[in-house]
Structures are given as structure tokens and as C-alpha cells.
Amino acid sequence: MPKEDSFERYLLARRAEIDAALDSVLPHPPACPPLIAEAMRYSVLAGGKRIRPILTLASAEALMEGQLTAVSIPSDWNQILIGACAIELVHTYSLVHDDLPSMDDDDLRRGRPTAHVVYGEGNAILTGDALLTQAFIALAQPNSTDSPELEHRRVRAIACIAEAAGAGGMVGGQALDLAATGTQSGGTTALRDMHERKTGALIKAAAVCGAILAGGKPQAIETIETYATHLGLAFQIVDDILDVEGKTDELGKTTGKDETNDKSTYPSLHGIERSRVLATEATEASKAALATAGLGGRLAEIADWVLSRTH
Numbered sequence: 001m002p003k004e005d006s007f008e009r010y011l012l013a014r015r016a017e018i019d020a021a022l023d024s025v026l027p028h029p030p031a032c033p034p035l036i037a038e039a040m041r042y043s044v045l046a047g048g049k050r051i052r053p054i055l056t057l058a059s060a061e062a063l064m065e066g067q068l069t070a071v072s073i074p075s076d077w078n079q080i081l082i083g084a085c086a087i088e089l090v091h092t093y094s095l096v097h098d099d100l101p102s103m104d105d106d107d108l109r110r111g112r113p114t115a116h117v118v119y120g121e122g123n124a125i126l127t128g129d130a131l132l133t134q135a136f137i138a139l140a141q142p143n144s145t146d147s148p149e150l151e152h153r154r155v156r157a158i159a160c161i162a163e164a165a166g167a168g169g170m171v172g173g174q175a176l177d178l179a180a181t182g183t184q185s186g187g188t189t190a191l192r193d194m195h196e197r198k199t200g201a202l203i204k205a206a207a208v209c210g211a212i213l214a215g216g217k218p219q220a221i222e223t224i225e226t227y228a229t230h231l232g233l234a235f236q237i238v239d240d241i242l243d244v245e246g247k248t249d250e251l252g253k254t255t256g257k258d259e260t261n262d263k264s265t266y267p268s269l270h271g272i273e274r275s276r277v278l279a280t281e282a283t284e285a286s287k288a289a290l291a292t293a294g295l296g297g298r299l300a301e302i303a304d305w306v307l308s309r310t311h
């Protein structure tokens with residue numbers, strides 16, 4: 001875990017670390033058919049921002065630096081890195097499935113043709129399934145040097161990620177989103193519930209699983225959870241604003257989809273200016289949670305990055 005001075009350098013270093021680890025956890029033939037291996041790599045190594053896995057690493061680092069971890073059992077950085085990869089694999093699966101003709105029907109993602117455009121719909125479904133499964137294969141991998149405590153942390157991290165991805169989290173949120181498409185139905189409460197599940201749950205799990213894998217003390221894990229809950233909301237409001245104001249070539253995905261699909265969004269319910277205020281308030285709330293608990297590291301800078309991002 002090297003130290004980097006500027007936040008930009010920090011992001012570059014963590015992204016490089018995550019990309020190398022992702023490359024190592026993705027399967028190769030003959031362990032799986034070449035086409036699936038290729039489609040998994042095509043989707044994962046297409047250059048996303050890596051916000052979620054960086055959040056995993058940064059949460060673990062903040063707790064380790066602040067000595068808010070169980071001191072008797074040192075944290076295993078490689079295990080934390082695998083946790084970060086698991087989060088990115090689940091996220092990428094959700095993008096591949098979200099882009100399918102039966103969902104959002106998108107042909108551009110991360111600046112490239114979507115997986116179903118390149119590999120066909122059936123293979124894109126299977127690629128998403130394989131990415132989701134690979135996340136848990138990677139994290140469940142036994143390690144001969146693991147102590148029972150480290151194994152216990154891994155099991156807790158698996159449960160945390162699975163819950164965020166499942167029916168009560170991302171899948172449930174996507175189901176609510178599908179039901180609401182074309183209806184402009186529901187007010188702010190319904191919108192917030194849908195986003196908390198669809199986008200917020202995995203962002204929260206990214207941060208919390210970093211804290212768990214680092215051996216965070218319960219109160220510190222709770223602080224990370226509060227921070228990430230507000231951060232997830234800020235992320236989604238900014239995402240809604242970017243869908244209205246962003247540029248397709250900068251975002252690497254089609255903009256204006258929410259309006260085309262007649263979806264309720266923060267801008268459609270509150271207008272752009274009020275949405276900006278709400279995103280800023282959520283960011284401030286996330287940083288306040290850190291400040292109250294005396295948590296440092298890069299987490300506050302990550303919150304500012306999420307708010308100010310243009311893609």
C-alpha cells in the first residue's frame with residue numbers, strides 16, 4: 001500500500017492496482033470457453049472510473065491509518081484488493097445486463113459498443129452471469145495462510161456484497177425501475193427507495209466490505225456505512241444531472257435516456273438547480289459523518305470527486 005501525495009496520483013495508483021488484480025481474477029481458457037473469457041475481459045477492462053473498488057480500498061486504508069481496526073490481527077491487503085475486484089465484477093455485470101435490449105437497450109457503454117452488440121444477446125446475458133459468479137469465486141478462494149478471523153471477514157464480505165446485489169438491493173431496484181419506466185410515477189420517496197437499492201446498495205457495500213476486510217471495529221464500520229449511504233445518494237443525483245447535461249462522448253454512454261424513457265429522476269422532479277443543491281447536501285452529509293468520527297484518509301476527497309465528476 002504505497003503512499004501517494006496528490007489525489008490524482010492516488011486515483012491513478014489505485015486504478016492501476018485494481019486493473020492488475022482484475023486481470024488476475026478473470027478466468028482464462030481452458031478454465032472456460034474462449035468466447036466467455038473474451039467477453040468478460042471486454043466488459044471489465046473497458047476503462048470504467050473504478051469508483052466502487054477505489055472506495056473499498058480507501059475505506060480499508062482510512063480505518064487502518066486511523067487505527068480503527070482490530071489490532072491483534074493484521075489486515076491482508078491482497079484480500080482487500082480481491083474484495084475491491086469482487087465489487088467491480090458485480091458492478092460490471094449490472095452494466096452488461098442493464099444495457100440488454102430487454103432492459104435499457106443501450107449500444108454504448110464505457111465508450112465502446114455494449115456487450116450484446118458485440119457478442120449477441122445470449123452471450124451478453126451469460127457474460128453478466130459469469131461476472132457475478134466470478135466475484136464470489138474470487139472472494140471465496142481459500143487461502144492456506146488465512147487465520148479463522150480472516151476467513152470470518154471474507155464470509156462477512158461475501159454476505160455484504162451478495163445482499164447488496166440481490167433481490168433486496170440492486171436486482172430489486174432494477175425491478176422497481178423497470179416498473180416505473182414510462183410512467184413518471186412516484187415522488188421523491190419512491191425515487192429514493194429505487195436508487196438506494198439500484199445504485200446505493202452496491203456503493204455502500206463497496207465501502208463497508210473494505211471496512212470489514214480491514215477488520216474495522218463495529219463503530220468504525222457504522223461510520224463508513226453512514227458516509228457511503230450519503231455518498232450513494234450524491235452519486236445518483238449527479239448521475240441524473242449528467243444524463244441531462246453531460247456529453248455522450250465524455251460519458252461514454254448515451255445521454256438523455258431518462259427523458260426518452262420518461263423516467264422520474266431528480267432533475268425531472270426537482271429541476272437541475274435544486275438537484276445540484278441536493279447533491280451538495282448529500283456530499284456534505286457524507287463528509288460530516290467522517291469528521292464526527294475523526295476518520296481521515298482519502299474518503300472526503302472521494303466524496304468531492306463524486307460530486308464534481310463530469311463523466
Ligand code: GRG
Binds near residue numbers: 091093095097198
Ligand atoms: C441488471 C440487476 C441489474 C441491475 C442493474 C446499477 C444498475 C442496475 C444499472 C446501471 C444503470 C445505470 C447507468 C445506473 C445509473 C448509475 C450507474 C450505475 C452508473 C454507472 O456507474 P459508473 O458511472 O460507471 O461508476 P463506470 O463505467 O465508471 O464504472
